[in-house]
Amino acid sequence: MDPIIRINNISYTYPGSDKPALDGLTLDILPGTFTAVLGSNGSGKSTLAKHLNAILTPSAGKVYVDGMDTTDEGNLLAIRRRVGMVFQNPDNQIVANVVEDDVAFAPENLGVEPHEIRRRVDAALRQVGMYEFRMHAPHLLSGGQKQRVAIAGVLAMDPEVLVLDEPTAMLDPRGRREVLAAAESLCRERGITVVLITHHMDEAIRADRVLVLDKGRIALDGAPGEIFSQTAALEALRLTVPETTALITRLNAAGMRLPTTALTDEACAAAIMEALS
Amino acid sequence: MLKDITLGQYFPGDTPVHRLDPRTKLLLTVAYIAAIFMVGSWGGYALVFAALVCVCAVAHIRPKALLKGLKPLVFIIVFTAILNLFFTRGDDVLFQWKALRVTYTGLERAVSMVLRILLLVSGTFLLTYTTSPLAITDGLEKLLSPLKKLHVPVYELSLMMCIALRFIPTLIEETDRIMSAQKARGADLETGTLPERAKALLPLLIPLFISAFRRADELALAMECRCYNGGEGRTRMKQLHMSWRDGVAFLLGAALIAGILLLRRLGI
Numbered sequence: 001m002d003p004i005i006r007i008n009n010i011s012y013t014y015p016g017s018d019k020p021a022l023d024g025l026t027l028d029i030l031p032g033t034f035t036a037v038l039g040s041n042g043s044g045k046s047t048l049a050k051h052l053n054a055i056l057t058p059s060a061g062k063v064y065v066d067g068m069d070t071t072d073e074g075n076l077l078a079i080r081r082r083v084g085m086v087f088q089n090p091d092n093q094i095v096a097n098v099v100e101d102d103v104a105f106a107p108e109n110l111g112v113e114p115h116e117i118r119r120r121v122d123a124a125l126r127q128v129g130m131y132e133f134r135m136h137a138p139h140l141l142s143g144g145q146k147q148r149v150a151i152a153g154v155l156a157m158d159p160e161v162l163v164l165d166e167p168t169a170m171l172d173p174r175g176r177r178e179v180l181a182a183a184e185s186l187c188r189e190r191g192i193t194v195v196l197i198t199h200h201m202d203e204a205i206r207a208d209r210v211l212v213l214d215k216g217r218i219a220l221d222g223a224p225g226e227i228f229s230q231t232a233a234l235e236a237l238r239l240t241v242p243e244t245t246a247l248i249t250r251l252n253a254a255g256m257r258l259p260t261t262a263l264t265d266e267a268c269a270a271a272i273m274e275a276l277s
Numbered sequence: 278m279l280k281d282i283t284l285g286q287y288f289p290g291d292t293p294v295h296r297l298d299p300r301t302k303l304l305l306t307v308a309y310i311a312a313i314f315m316v317g318s319w320g321g322y323a324l325v326f327a328a329l330v331c332v333c334a335v336a337h338i339r340p341k342a343l344l345k346g347l348k349p350l351v352f353i354i355v356f357t358a359i360l361n362l363f364f365t366r367g368d369d370v371l372f373q374w375k376a377l378r379v380t381y382t383g384l385e386r387a388v389s390m391v392l393r394i395l396l397l398v399s400g401t402f403l404l405t406y407t408t409s410p411l412a413i414t415d416g417l418e419k420l421l422s423p424l425k426k427l428h429v430p431v432y433e434l435s436l437m438m439c440i441a442l443r444f445i446p447t448l449i450e451e452t453d454r455i456m457s458a459q460k461a462r463g464a465d466l467e468t469g470t471l472p473e474r475a476k477a478l479l480p481l482l483i484p485l486f487i488s489a490f491r492r493a494d495e496l497a498l499a500m501e502c503r504c505y506n507g508g509e510g511r512t513r514m515k516q517l518h519m520s521w522r523d524g525v526a527f528l529l530g531a532a533l534i535a536g537i538l539l540l541r542r543l544g545i
Binding site for chain 1: 410446495501503504505506514516
């Protein structure tokens, strides 16, 4: 399968900075996959996200989205339509004062026919479970609901890739769960490629692939089970392992033999039950 | 406390007035304002008043709501009344006390001026009470679209208005939060002389401005990510439609103006 996003040895240095934010990073993202990008502050993960839809263009190297070079201005709209981006603060992404009008913003920009916009808006709102709120004013919604509206706003473009740049950083635990569940179901049910940027290890558990960035480079790359079992390497990168992994590591240190790949709460509980019986 | 402020108040409803096309309502409001200035007789005022009452009744707007809206205007109304009452020249003196002189012409003019202001403001309130701010913006954009030929950025203006409306509650919330934060650190925003209080507002305004700029920056980025590239080639999900209702409304509006002119001619 051809990668939907191909990143070829890119470097990027912010103007006025002498330290590169990205430093020779190469990465292919396959269509339909769920990739989590982890890293502590300043690891370059947000900078990487901004390269995926041509908000930033690399100082060296190339990024190709669906075969299109992001440095080519002529490709800009086509790239942004394919790669939707959701940011941290839901308040600062919502344009209109009625939910459904906000979701309609992107297809309106793309010049889609009115009845087709209506169809897309309704479909996008249903997908994130916000259909019954379509006539609400955004400022009266909870953080998790606002963030789901923001996701719907991007979905209405009919994108192939959804990039979520720390979408849960400003949300309460319930809002976090809502947003993550929405992102996961989009990947699993609709086959949208999801790239989730986060610094919460727990959010990466359900991904197909986990990338850990450090100093603008990929430090670790693999399935969640492989990554989280490398407790020492993660701690060296100032990251804490998910609670389930921490528990299993401590139980194993105390003499039990549990698989370190049991990451979700249910899998962890099942592994412990099995070892005990 | 700041949350109680409602700007461009809108009372949602599903009456024939609410269902009118916003363009119709905007045009009729302009016609209504013009009509008020055409009134040349007491009968004319009575007619406009009757029309206003009818629209209120159809739109289920309680007179109380209108009166509440008029409250902030009391000062201007009283000021206009006094100015016209005492400073209109005329020979038909009603009474005189030292330098103060009230003429019959002055009294008549004061009353008609006050009536004009009241009718004018109530009429425009009816527009905002029965039309959502978004619908007004949409209507204005459509009405002004011929100006696009003169390179007036009509679409951009309406988007600006829409975003401003969207961010009013967000910024009010933010102000509330900053106020609480400053109060928690011992800031005194409520007592002291006027200059003192104005000075105390500074630590409130600076963070508010900085945050507003940051928000604007992020919003612009989010809009770009959603393929915003100006008004060119843009479509709209909601299309405005005129119906038979709008036709009836225009006829009634024309009837009102004809009535006013007729009464003026008859001098009633």
